[in-house]
Amino acid sequence: xxxxxxxxxxxxxxxxxxxxxxxxxxxxxxxxxxxxxxxxxxxxxxxxxxxxxxxxxxxxxxxxxxxxxxxxxxxxxxxxxxxxxxxxxxxxxxxxxxxxxxxxxxxxxxxxxxxxxxxxxxxxxxxxxxxxxxxxxxxxxxxxxxxxxxxxxxxxxxxxxxxxxxxxxxxxxxxxxxxxxxxxxxxxxxxxxxxxxxxxxxxxxxxxxxxxxxxxxxxxxxxxxxxxxxxxxxxxxxxxxxxxxxxxxxxxxxxxxxxxxxxxxxxxxxxxxxxxxxxxxxxxxxxxxxxxxxxxxxxxxxxxxxxxxxxxxxxxxxxxxxxxxxxxxxxxxxxxxxxxxxxxxxxxxxxxxxxxxxxxxxxxxxxxxxxxxxxxxxxxxxxxxxxxxxxxxxxxxxxxxxx
Numbered sequence: 001x002x003x004x005x006x007x008x009x010x011x012x013x014x015x016x017x018x019x020x021x022x023x024x025x026x027x028x029x030x031x032x033x034x035x036x037x038x039x040x041x042x043x044x045x046x047x048x049x050x051x052x053x054x055x056x057x058x059x060x061x062x063x064x065x066x067x068x069x070x071x072x073x074x075x076x077x078x079x080x081x082x083x084x085x086x087x088x089x090x091x092x093x094x095x096x097x098x099x100x101x102x103x104x105x106x107x108x109x110x111x112x113x114x115x116x117x118x119x120x121x122x123x124x125x126x127x128x129x130x131x132x133x134x135x136x137x138x139x140x141x142x143x144x145x146x147x148x149x150x151x152x153x154x155x156x157x158x159x160x161x162x163x164x165x166x167x168x169x170x171x172x173x174x175x176x177x178x179x180x181x182x183x184x185x186x187x188x189x190x191x192x193x194x195x196x197x198x199x200x201x202x203x204x205x206x207x208x209x210x211x212x213x214x215x216x217x218x219x220x221x222x223x224x225x226x227x228x229x230x231x232x233x234x235x236x237x238x239x240x241x242x243x244x245x246x247x248x249x250x251x252x253x254x255x256x257x258x259x260x261x262x263x264x265x266x267x268x269x270x271x272x273x274x275x276x277x278x279x280x281x282x283x284x285x286x287x288x289x290x291x292x293x294x295x296x297x298x299x300x301x302x303x304x305x306x307x308x309x310x311x312x313x314x315x316x317x318x319x320x321x322x323x324x325x326x327x328x329x330x331x332x333x334x335x336x337x338x339x340x341x342x343x344x345x346x347x348x349x350x351x352x353x354x355x356x357x358x359x360x361x362x363x364x365x366x367x368x369x370x371x372x373x374x375x376x377x378x379x380x381x382x383x384x385x386x387x388x389x390x391x392x393x394x395x396x397x398x399x400x401x402x403x
Contacts, residue, residue: 001030047084055083055092069093088397111216115323116189118150119316121278122179125149126189126320127156127172127196128226130234132249133242144168145233146175149189149225150318151278152266154257155179159249165198172201176208183209189320191215191223222320233260260279270312277314286311 004027007016017024047055058064064072069089076083093099096310118124127146134140142163146156156175160167172188187204190196192214205212215222232254233239245251261278263273269282276282289311297308317328 001027005031028355030279032198047088051083052092055089056096057286058083059089059093059098091293100151107110113216113321114189114213114222116149116187116213117323117328118187118318121148121151121153121188122181123150123214123319124187124320125155125175126223126226127168128191128223128230129168129193129195132159132231135242135244139241141246142251143230143249144171145229146171147229148274148278149320151274152225152229152269153278154229154261157253159253161246163193163195165195165200168195168198169200169204172210173204173208176210180230181208182211183257185209187211187213189213189215189223191220192217224320230262233257268318272312272314282314317321331375377393 001022003015004013004020004022013027014024016022017027058076059069059072064075067075069086074090075080090099118123125146126149127144130143130145132141132143142160144156144158144160144167145154146157156171156178158167158171176186186208188210190212195201196214202212220227233253236256238252238256240252243252260274262275264273266274270286272282272285276285276354283356293309293311293360297304311393315329316328319326319329322329
């Protein structure tokens with residue numbers, strides 16, 4: 001700036017600043033002396049410190065401790081006294097943090113955002129329930145879906161005529177048994193619906209050694225994977241505007257979830273299918289794609305100006321509300337929400353599911369919601385009433401991926 005100041009008497013300010021690549025505004029700001037610190041404003045009408053202490057002492061008297069400042073001013077006037085205005089009393093009380101709502105008000109608790117992390121399949125599941133339009137107005141069916149967050153694999157689903165904690169309990173138990181989940185490994189996340197927070201589901205998860213977490217109230221972004229799955233499933237072209245019956249809904253969603261698990265190329269999984277990631281086949285699939293792209297590059301390198309193309313890389317972790325200090329989440333170069341190739345598990349032979357149907361038979365000697373492994377039997381193909389009404393056996397039918 002000193003050089004600019006020396007050249008300005010002979011040259012114009014803008015020409016000098018342009019030659020030296022200095023902003024003219026910076027030069028003018030440099031020439032101005034530093035502004036003096038603003039002095040605190042004081043009004044001749046302000047109360048002195050002793051007067052303010054006297055007002056506060058009056059407000060602390062027993063007869064005024066639970067009285068509004070407006071009433072205090074009126075009472076003092078009746079006593080032939082005037083200390084200050086009502087507004088000044090409020091200012092003095094505010095300085096000493098003595099102004100608040102004294103009535104009993106409902107205070108909503110502060111809910112912490114759930115911070116969940118998964119670096120492999122079978123670590124974090126998300127489940128939710130959505131409504132399906134039935135054959136008439138105000139007739140709905142309910143679609144229960146359990147999703148593995150890491151692989152986006154649908155591990156269990158069910159269509160039921162109602163939202164029930166007992167049915168949710170059976171679906172979760174069947175899914176955990178089918179995926180062979182050991183105690184202490186899995187976290188099950190859901191929103192704050194009545195079925196999700198029911199005592200039956202909580203006791204079941206405690207027995208299975210599954211940790212449960214919930215979204216914050218009215219925060220759909222705390223359960224994004226289930227919401228995204230419903231958006232994908234309910235906007236498929238084969239989904240009708242309304243379902244004629246419960247059996248119709250099951251016939252539609254059976255092939256749909258089979259397609260989603262085995263054929264849907266997921267953008268968050270480097271365009272792999274959920275089953276590839278869930279069964280540990282992602283490394284093999286990406287290696288095959290790498291060989292194909294290398295061969296294409298060798299045949300026509302001029303078509304790839306950026307070098308040998310790659311099929312994409314999978315991040316090391318997925319999360320709900322990214323945890324602070326997450327080492328596995330530090331890689332910002334790869335698309336978020338998918339595993340890294342080195343972290344993928346070896347293929348598992350026991351987890352090659354296909355859609356199936358299971359039915360629980362009822363035993364009157366057992367309490368509601370109880371089921372035994374001996375009660376599982378293949379579903380009977382019953383004729384669905386044209387009206388969409390359900391018999392007792394159909395209400396207990398669950399649909400989950402089977403081996």
